[in-house]
Amino acid sequence: MLINVALNLTARDERAMNNYNRSKSALTVLDLTVSYSGKTALFSVDANFPIESMSAIIGPNGAGKSSFLKAVLNITPSLSGKVKIFDMSLKQAREHIAYVPQRTSIDWDFPASVLDVVKMGLYRELGLFGWLTTAHLKAAYEALDRVGMANLANRQIGQLSGGQQQRVFLARALIQNAKLYLLDEPFAGVDAATERIMIDVLKELKTNCKSIICVHHDLATVRSYFDHVFFINIEKVAEGPTASTFTPENLRTTYGERLAATHIEQLHPDASVITA
């Protein structure tokens, strides 16, 4: 009986791994609908994010960008919808996912040091009793070094600048050694140095065959940072490779009149030709 159970588990794990190897999609969402106390945040959203690429989720404030990530990760309940991550269920794929929440979602006066926060990325691996080994500590310092924060490891997190706080969050995600990174507005309100460090780290992750999905607000950097875009405003507006999808039409449909024509022209010098 016991042996059977063990075999079943291995078989299932193998199937899951095969799914991962065959999968062309990092995240597939079907018909996702989310509602908070009478207000529809997401309405029947389908999405397909390619594997091993950098994808952006773009849309105006209140378009449901963060709600989308939270519903995908089952942080908030959804009314309906199906989520597949590397063709696996969320539960099966959990260890492959690293989530970077919005910096403003937590209280930074919490009594913890930079290193404490990064160590939290190891809690799952350590279990309830596991001791932190020197190897773990080394990994934590390496993760901090990648985001340029190793020399502040013992600082209280409340004393960091916004950009530094965001980098600590990224380091906590890095130490998980995941395959899919989901980031909620990682570049919101950070300094230029932080933005440069973070985009370098994310691009390096992509080169190492990781998949990255960012909720993103800065339209000016979409083209240079991302190779896949997903436009959302409660409903899906468009998705596809940045080159063919990041167009004035899609921007206008997503943002409506909020986005002035001149703004679009800045992003697309040839826009006047297209719309004329």
Place this chain on the structure above:
Amino acid sequence: MNNFLNALIFNAGYNTNLVTFGATLLGFSAGISGTFLFLRKRALVCDAIAHATLPGIGLAFITMVLLGGDGRNLAGLLTGSIVTASLGTATISWIVHNTRLTEDAAIGAVLSVFFGFGIVLLTIIQSMAIGYQAGLEHFFLGATAGMLFQDAIIISLGGVLTVATILLLRRPMMLVAFDINYAYTRGYNVQLVDFTIMALVLAVTAISLKIVGLILIVAMLIIPAVTARFWTERSDHILWIASGIGAVSSYIGTALSASVSALPTGPVIVIVCTSMFIFSLFLAPARGIIVVMYNNWQFQKRVHLRQGLLALASSEVIRDALTLKLLRRAKCLRKDGVATSTGIIKAQQAVLDERRWKIALRIFEKYNLKSHYYRLTPIDVVFTSEEIAKIDSILTELPTTSIDNSIT
């Protein structure tokens, strides 16, 4: 005084020793479980829990009397209190999840309704035609006079269980308190973790009803944690400091109340605990008010002195009264407003330091040094002499104007 010392060294008779030991253990468990409540920002929930025990005590008393037993059976009364307190907690969480009311509103409503119902029940009990009602009022403010050996056993077991649970679940609890969304994504059962925190608080409340009383248990849960917060920036340290404060204040408080007749235990414990809080509020070295104010004042003086020296170096007129006072006191400025030779040397040093910092910030950009610069840390505190030599070599290559304008 003698009585107090005897109580402190467990030499005041069997009963007092028992109470002192029990209360100390209780203070320890209350401090440690209150810490998570505090970090989870749900400190007020324990107030509702405590007040919601009252109807349970009343109902348990009535039930036990009607069944022909002794209404004062502690195990029975505690069971009753746990039942209604759980009901109160469940009601709060139901209201928060299913309506748009916030937690503070839900706590206010539940607390007053349950407590009011409890008072009604106690009034009914007082008018019942049976004996032994006396003693129930002790659950309000606590009394240790009649503590039995079995009560001490219950408290000890509860304390050990609390500490064991916290050692087992401290990582998930900390994670949920710090970043609940991230905890979800790592597959932790957040509801279960929250439930465990509440269950611990409930257990501590129930076993401490007899000693501290339901009105003051909130103080024993929360004050140690907020006191500990003044002493440290690390959550794992808060746990142990808070439990230590809880244990020590219960120990001293019980000994005090045992040595002076008719001094109630619960209030005395809370007063001892509160004096530790007030002491820490002002004098704690990490976050105490006096240290913070002193540091701020020192920094203000450094800023003014620095600005004054830089102004001296560029022969600008200084008008700020504090700056002038500080410059004179440092013997950098004569009474008539002319810079002394010390003043000139120091001004040149300040200018050099400023220029070196601007270069340093540029070449060591990724080392997060801005905060040192903003705190006016002297450059030789942060860099080695070789690094400063390197900075100086860059400094000599550049014309001074380009440095002063480069970083703003």
